Amino acid sequence: MKNHGSNNSQKDRAIIVTGLTKKFGDxxxxxxxxxDVKRGEIFGFLGxxxxxxxxxxxxxCGVMDITGGSANVANFDVSKQPEEIKKRIGYMSQKFSLYQDLTVNENLTFYGGIYNVPHDIFPQRRREILAMSGLSGRENELTANLSVGWRQRLALGCAIIxxxxxxxxxxxxxxxDPISRRRFWEMLYDMANKGTTLFVTTHYMEEAEHCHRLGFxxxxxxxxxxxxxxxxxxxxENLYMIVCENKEKAVAVLEKVDIVDTAYIYGSIIHLNVGARQDVADALTTALKSANIPCKQVELIKPSLEDVFVSLIEKQESGL
Ligand SMILES: Nc1ncnc2c1ncn2[C@@H]1O[C@H](COP(=O)(O)OP(=O)(O)OP(=O)(O)O)[C@@H](O)[C@H]1O
Ligand SMILES: [Mg+2]
Structure with missing residues (x-):
């Protein structure tokens, strides 16, 4: 079993996962x-x-039984002490559970109650959350009327009350949207800088770039x-990018060229993995030209996280 842990002592680690397994039937x-995840770290979980x-x-989070292995969160065992863990964590689920028919204020009050925030502390916490999320002045708006980006910030506020x-x-x-995502990430950085540990999943590679460590x-x-x-x-391996018309057809053509290991659409362009081969730009241009696809640009590039992702999955699927 490969252990992706650091060598830090237990007190420096917020989460320690060992051989964790979940089965649904077979x-x-x-x-x-x-x-493991270190204290104050932003850990990105991708896949x-x-x-x-x-x-x-x-x-x-202690809300689903484990089938095997063990996990320690905030120094408590997920199987034996899930209630201790729930007091010390915030969980913003994929389909987060804001009450749409409550106002901003009412949602915060509701979650303050669920998480047992003492009454004398709650008003101050609410003010801090409203200021941090930019929702001050909108306390009485109905959650259903907030746009997705604002609702997301309120959901984070409720999870950290x-x-x-x-x-x-x-x-x-x-x-x-990208601007709201940036605002949201600024809130995450602020919390990490103050020592909070963040465990985040995302399909956005530019967000993954901003994590301290990543697990795929x-x-x-x-x-x-x-x-x-x-x-x-x-x-x-060497990676190339190609700018051309008719990307789908171009990928089909390029995949059949013997100097190309893999070709895939990458946003508005094409990326190619050509293994250890060098100086293949002319050969690629010629291959496209013979299929009547004019090539506007061919360049050797540095891999992005998305390229690594594609490559790792290709390797797994081909059993390499
Ligand atoms: N309660 C369940 N019963 C049976 N199978 C389940 C259950 N929950 C999840 N699965 C299966 O376990 C696998 C992993 O699901 P999971 O939701 O953890 O994936 P994910 O990585 O979060 O995916 P996504 O990016 O789509 O959110 C999937 O095949 C899913 O269908
Ligand atoms: Mg999921």
Missing amino acids: FIAVDNISF PNGSGKSTTIRML HQPEIIFLDEPTAGV IYQGKIIAFDTPKNIKKLIT
Whole structure:
């Protein structure tokens, strides 16, 4: 079993996961994973749909039984002391549970009650959350009338009303525009700077870049675990980018060229992995030209996190 842990002592680590496993019947959703998250760290948990991210988070929050292994969160065992853990964490679930028919203020009051925030402290906490989320002055607006980005900030506010040590955020910015996402991440940085540990899942690679460390999970197994900088070093092959018309047809053509290992659409352009081969720009241009696809630009590039992601999954699927 590979352990992706650091060598820090237990007190420096907010989360310690050892051989954690979850089965649903015969299906293994989380398969013997081991890693740790340091205190004050922003940890990014990445993986394709259905890879086991939410299931892992639910087990770590003490809301889902584990099938095997163990996990320690804020120094408490998830199987034996889930109630102690619930007091010390905030959980913003993928389908977060704000009450749409309550106002901003009423949602905060409701969650203050759920998390047992003392009455004499609550007004001050509410003021802090409203200021941090930019919702001051909108206390009496109905949650249903807030746009998605604002609702997300309110959901975060509700999840942290009791000042938890560790916050689990499951795709907190899905469907949120780039400016609102940036505002949301500023709130996360602020909290991390004050010592809070953040465990975040996201499908946005630019957000992953901003995490201190990342874990990639695929079919329930962790296939990479490191800083974003080191993870990008996992691609040692040469990568090219191509700008051309008719990307789908171009990818189909390029995949058949023997100097190309993989070709895929990357936003508005194409990325290609050509293995150890060098100086292949002319050969790529010629291959496209013979298929009547004019090529506007071909360039050797440095891999992004998304490229690493694609490459790791390709390697897993081809059994390399
Ligand atoms: N309660 C359940 N019963 C049976 N299978 C489940 C249950 N919860 C999750 N699964 C399965 O476990 C696998 C992992 O699901 P999970 O929700 O953890 O994935 P995820 O990585 O969070 O995906 P996404 O990016 O789509 O949110 C999936 O195949 C899912 O169908
Ligand atoms: Mg999920």
